[in-house]
Amino acid sequence: MVSLEQLKLSKPLNSVMTELGYLNAKEIQARSMSRIIGGQDIIAVGPEGAGKTTTYVLATLMRIKYGFEEAPRALILVPTKEKVEEVMAQFELLNRNQTIRIVGIHADNSMENQVNELTDGCDIVVAVPSRARAVYLKLGLNTNKIQLMVIDDAAEMVKQGMQLPINELANSIQKCQHLVFTEVMHEKLEKMISAFMRFPTLIEVEDLGENQVETQPQLLYQVPNFRTKLNLLNLLLKDSEVFDKVVVFVNTRLTAQTLAKDLFDGKASDIFVYKPLFFDEAGFDDVEAFKAEPNARVLIVANEMLSDFDWKGIPFIFHFELPAQRETYLQRIIKQQDSEEVMAITFATDLELPEVRKIEQSIGQKLEIAELPDDLLIEETTKENASKKQLSKEEAEEEAFRKAAFHEKKKSNAKTSNFGAGEKAVMSKKKKHG
Structure with missing residues (x-):
């Protein structure tokens, strides 16, 4: 001190x-x-x-x-x-x-x-x-x-x-x-x-608190924007052998409907929405019914519709968006006595990182950062692309100054896991649930 x-x-x-x-x-x-x-x-x-x-x-x-x-x-x-x-x-x-x-x-x-x-x-x-x-x-x-x-x-x-x-x-x-x-x-x-x-x-400086909470295994993917999140989820879910039963959390029912239509261009027959907005949309009103249906692989759930349920038979959960209430997230990832192991995978943009840091403080540990797959399409806005093409000599010098001003990331923030082409990483070690 x-x-x-x-x-x-x-x-x-x-x-x-x-x-x-x-x-x-x-x-x-x-x-x-x-x-x-x-x-x-x-x-x-x-x-x-x-x-x-x-x-x-x-x-x-x-x-x-x-x-x-x-x-x-x-x-x-x-x-x-x-x-x-x-x-x-x-x-x-x-x-x-x-x-x-x-x-x-x-x-x-x-x-x-x-x-x-x-x-x-x-x-x-x-x-x-x-x-x-x-x-x-x-x-x-x-x-x-x-x-x-x-x-x-x-x-x-x-x-x-x-x-x-x-x-x-x-x-x-x-x-x-x-x-x-x-x-x-x-x-x-x-x-x-x-x-x-x-x-x-x-x-x-870091202050993760004195008490470390036992949690489910977690991975954090840091991505630049919503479209890259969608590309990443598409890429990961292509491996149906690993991701055989998945719950994906988003913040609103409208986002859930949109995501269901965007994944695999809306052509997948094994993706469903929990309590869909419209009666003619494919979905489930009960999580247990989703678990029991062998042809249902992915259930997209709005955080506002479901806070807690039995994870038995669900080996993976994705937080495509962080819930507005931190307690909702913590309830899902804190390990309960005799509970089955669930891999919790979180996607976060730069603007969501402050909330990630607060979660890390609450559980007393850093989330393990996963490396983005090599074949992931990183989306960039048109404005950003245009500005890169039009850099003058003076602007290039300014960019060099900016890069020189910031240090390399700390070891605690280094990427330690990878789920890329041909590699299952830590996820492939999960036990399958019949």
């Missing part, structure tokens, strides 16, 4: 942290604080509860030591009004310097009032990107003196499509230090921040 003193905080901050009962620094604070104080750009990756918010609040207060400047010197971007309020409360808890003025900006307050607050003078702005951009365009947010820009819950903001306001705000600042905090790092997030970060230091 690293003691609080080793963070080299100011005396007022060290005092208030001690009063609040913090005697030791969290790992993310111990590994990042000296670099932040030294002026480096940081990408800090850690799970919920790792101490990310406290880290950048302390760092901001170390940088902004006095108040009453005309224009803000720190801009903190967060995804929601609730997060704005959480960060403001953390500042209120840790800030003993009453001259430092902090303004929160989100859509629930009057823009006119927010512009007035900013023009009256403030030192730190905590804002939702879309509202901060709107205020900036009304000349209410002066970014000329920003020294520190923080992006918190960055993966969540990418998921919500906030890249444009974030990049516009970043581009409005001539030069400053950038801190990015996120639960996961993925390609879409890298693309967003590469526009304004240069050679950031990547710091990753």
Whole structure:
């Protein structure tokens, strides 16, 4: 453990942290604080509860030591009004310097009032990107003196499509230090921040909890998009000898119907939907009837329709989409006493990885990452293809800079299993259920 003193905080901050009962620094604070104080750009990756918010609040207060400047010197971007309020409360808890003025900006307050607050003078702005951009365009947010820009819950903001306001705000600042905090790092997030970060230091911490839960065997396939998920499921299910009885979970009944028609171009006679939307659709209203029918191989189930049932006779389950309620997923994969073994296979895009990390925290272990089959068709959007073809020399150099800025994946994230052409991998070891 690293003691609080080793963070080299100011005396007022060290005092208030001690009063609040913090005697030791969290790992993310111990590994990042000296670099932040030294002026480096940081990408800090850690799970919920790792101490990310406290880290950048302390760092901001170390940088902004006095108040009453005309224009803000720190801009903190967060995804929601609730997060704005959480960060403001953390500042209120840790800030003993009453001259430092902090303004929160989100859509629930009057823009006119927010512009007035900013023009009256403030030192730190905590804002939702879309509202901060709107205020900036009304000349209410002066970014000329920003020294520190923080992006918190960055993966969540990418998921919500906030890249444009974030990049516009970043581009409005001539030069400053950038801190990015996120639960996961993925390609879409890298693309967003590469526009304004240069050679950031990547710091990753893991906190899987002390209690490891016994689960069914699991595999995780990381894929770029929905269409690639479909291609992967098609490819795997072609092996009817291995995947002889399968349940596939999706989030809605409409998705279940669509998936049933898309798999094998709707020509397979052994794929059914659980409680289909339309009376003339092939399906089952009872899982036991599906198990008993030898000509039924795949049952597609909407998470909203079925939370728990007896897995006996079902050797494989696929989570094509992660359920909205994490508890639903956990109920399926946590091993119960005397339960039969079920291989749980999960598909996740970049935008679903934060939820995967929360699942790993809940069970106290990492999901084993499976290598994508060599013959899998990886779908790419037309826009992405076009941008790759039109890279100028300058853009190619920017891309080289971006790649250089990020480290290789940790060993814990390395791909360890393969289910490709001619290879059954760990799945082929499953016992068949008659």
